Amino acid sequence: MKSGANGYRRGAAGASMPNPPNAPVRLKDIAQDLNVSVMTVSKVVRGCADVGAQTRSRVLARIKELNYQPNWVARSLAARRTFIVGLVVPDLMNTFFAEIAKGVASAMRPLGYDVVICNSEEDASLEASEIERLLARQVDGLILASVQPPDAEEIFAKIEARGVPYVLVDRRVSRPSAPYVGADDEAIGRLATEHLIERGCRRIAHIAGPHHPAGVGRLKGYREALAAAGLKAVEEYVERAADDATGYQAARRLLSLDPVPDAIFGYNDPAAAGAMKAILEAGYRIPEQIKVVGAGNMHYSDLLRVPLSTVDQRSTGIGEQAAGILAKAITSKRRRAGGAILIEPTLVIRESSGGPLKST
C-alpha cells in the first residue's frame, strides 16, 4: 500500500476503483468503461463539436445506459458558474409576486438557468441575509423586489463588490446603476387617485405601504393627484399596511374617523382587499358609499368580495423582462446598462370603484 493516508472513501491513489454500487455515475466511470479520457466524455456531455462521430455515439450510448447525470456542484465549481439565479420577493402570498416568479422562471428555464425563490417577508434584514446566502451560493445573478428603504446602500454595495449582476423589480431602490423593471409608482398613485376623484370622491384615504420605494412613490402620487384636483391632503387619511391583515386593521382606523372617507386607495391589492372586508363589516356599501382601488391586479382581485378596481402592472411581463435583462447582463460581462424599463400602469376598473361607466 502506497498511501496509508488517503482522504476519501472512494478510491485509493487516483487509481480506478470499479464503482461503489449506490454512488452516482461519474464522467470517470464512463471514460473507463469506454477507454477514452474524461475530457472526451465531458465534451460529449456538453455538446462540444470537436469529437469524432463514432466516439460520440459510443459515449452517448453509455451515458444513456447508465443514466448519467452531470453533477452540477462540481461543474459549477470548475466552471465558476452555477447557472442559478436568485429571486427575492417580499410576499409569496401576494400572487402579484408569485406571478413575477412565474415569469422569471419561464424565461430563465429555456436559457438553462434554475431560479431560486426566496421570501423576505417584507423584512429588510431578512432580505439582506437571504441575499448574502444567495451570493455565498455563487448565484450568477439576482432579481430583487427589494424591501430595503429607498436610501439603502450596504447590501447593494456588497452585491456590486462581488460583481454579480442584478435587476430590481417592482421596488425601485435609488440605485441608478442598477436596471429596474416595473411601473412608475407615482404614476400608479396618481392613476388610482385620479380615478377616484373622477368618480366623485372627495375624501380619499390611502393605505400606504411600508417605507420602501413602492410605498413611498405611490403615496407621493396620491398626494400629487389630490393637490392637482385642489383637494386637501388630510393627514389622518393616510394609514400604513403591508398585506390584507394589516390592511383590514388600517381600514378600521380610517372608518372611525369623522368624516368617514368616501374612498380608499390601497397601495397593493391585499391591503385593499383587507380594507374591503373592514368596510363591509362596518356596514358600508361598496362602491355606493365607499369606493376602493388597489394596485397590482393580483390573480384573485376579480373574485373578491367586491371585484376590485386596481392598477395593473403586468406582473408576469415584469418577471420575463427582468429575466431577459439579467440573462444578457450575465453573458455580456460588460457593466450593465442601468436603464429602467417602466411598465405603463393601466387602470382596471371593476365594481369596487363603480364599475365601467356605461356612458360618459
Add this chain to the structure above:
Amino acid sequence: MKSGANGYRRGAAGASMPNPPNAPVRLKDIAQDLNVSVMTVSKVVRGCADVGAQTRSRVLARIKELNYQPNWVARSLAARRTFIVGLVVPDLMNTFFAEIAKGVASAMRPLGYDVVICNSEEDASLEASEIERLLARQVDGLILASVQPPDAEEIFAKIEARGVPYVLVDRRVSRPSAPYVGADDEAIGRLATEHLIERGCRRIAHIAGPHHPAGVGRLKGYREALAAAGLKAVEEYVERAADDATGYQAARRLLSLDPVPDAIFGYNDPAAAGAMKAILEAGYRIPEQIKVVGAGNMHYSDLLRVPLSTVDQRSTGIGEQAAGILAKAITSKRRRAGGAILIEPTLVIRESSGGPLKST
C-alpha cells in the same frame, strides 16, 4: 517559468499569489495573512472546538475584516452535502402552496438549509424534470406536492436510487415507503359533501381535480358521502378543473344542466372561487340557491365574492412538519420510517354554504 501550461487564471503552480482585486476572499487568503494553515481557518469557520483560543480570535478578526464568506459550492462538493432541499409544488398562485412553502422555509432555515422552490404547474413531466434538476444539483432532500398520477413509479424510483430522502405533502402518491404529511383526501371529500347534505342540498355537483391522489381521493370521499346519504351520484355532476379559470368553466357547464345543481364542492379553493364567479354571473344567489364549498382554506378565501366555506388542512403546519421529518431523515442516515402524518381536516363554515347556524 516552470509551467507554461497553467490552466486557470488565478495562481501559478500552487504558489501564493497576492489576491486578484475583485475576487472573493478565500480560506487560503486568510491563512496566508495569518501564517496558519488553511485547515485551521476552515475549522474556525465551521466552529470546530479544537483550535487554540488565541488562534481562533486572530482568525475571527481577519474574517470579519475581510468579510469572508465561505463558498458554498466548494464546500458542498467537498463535504458532499449541499444543505439545500428542494420543494416542488404544482401552483404557487394557489396560496395554499405558498403557505406550505413558507412553513417549510421557516422550519428549514434555522437548521441551516436553504429551500429551493419549484413550480410544476400541474404538469407531471415538468415536475419530473424539475426533480431531476434538483437531484443533479445534489439537494440533500426533497419535499414534493406531486402531480404524478397515483400509480407513478419511475421518478420516485429514481429519487430512491439516488438515496435522497423525500417527503410527500398534500398529494399522497402510492409510495408506502415514503413519508407523507397531509390530510386524508377522502375525509376532505366526505366532510365537505356531508356538510352540504346537512345544509339540505340534494343535487351536489363536484369539480374534481386532475388525476392525482388529491383529486381522486376527494372525488371518492364525495361519492362515499353521497352514497351514505342515499343520494344518487349523477355522472354529469362531476366536472374537472385545476384552478380558478378552469373552475369557472367547469361551473358553467354544470349550470347548463337540468336540473341545475343546488351545491358545488370544488376540490380546491381556486376551483370553488372560479365556480362562484360563474354562478353569480349566471344570476344565481349564493348560498340561497346554490351553495359552494372548497378545500384548502387558502389565504384569500375569506375575502372572496362570497366568503368561501372550505376544508382547512393547516397548510403552514404541513410545511413545518414535512420539514421536520425531512431534516431528521437527512441526518439519521437510516432508512426513513415511511409513516404518514394525517392532518385532521376541519370544516370552516362561511357564508357560501349558509354561514354558521345560529341555532340547531
Add this chain to the structure above:
DNA sequence: CTGAAAGCGCTAACAC
C-alpha cells in the same frame, strides 16, 4: 491543538 496530503467531480487551457 495544528497541519499535510488527498481528494470531491468536473472544466479550462494547452499540447499531441
Add this chain to the structure above:
DNA sequence: GTGTTAGCGCTTTCAG
C-alpha cells in the same frame, strides 16, 4: 480529434 495537466475552494482523514 483526443488527451494531458492543473486547478476551482473547500473538507476529509490521519499524523505530528
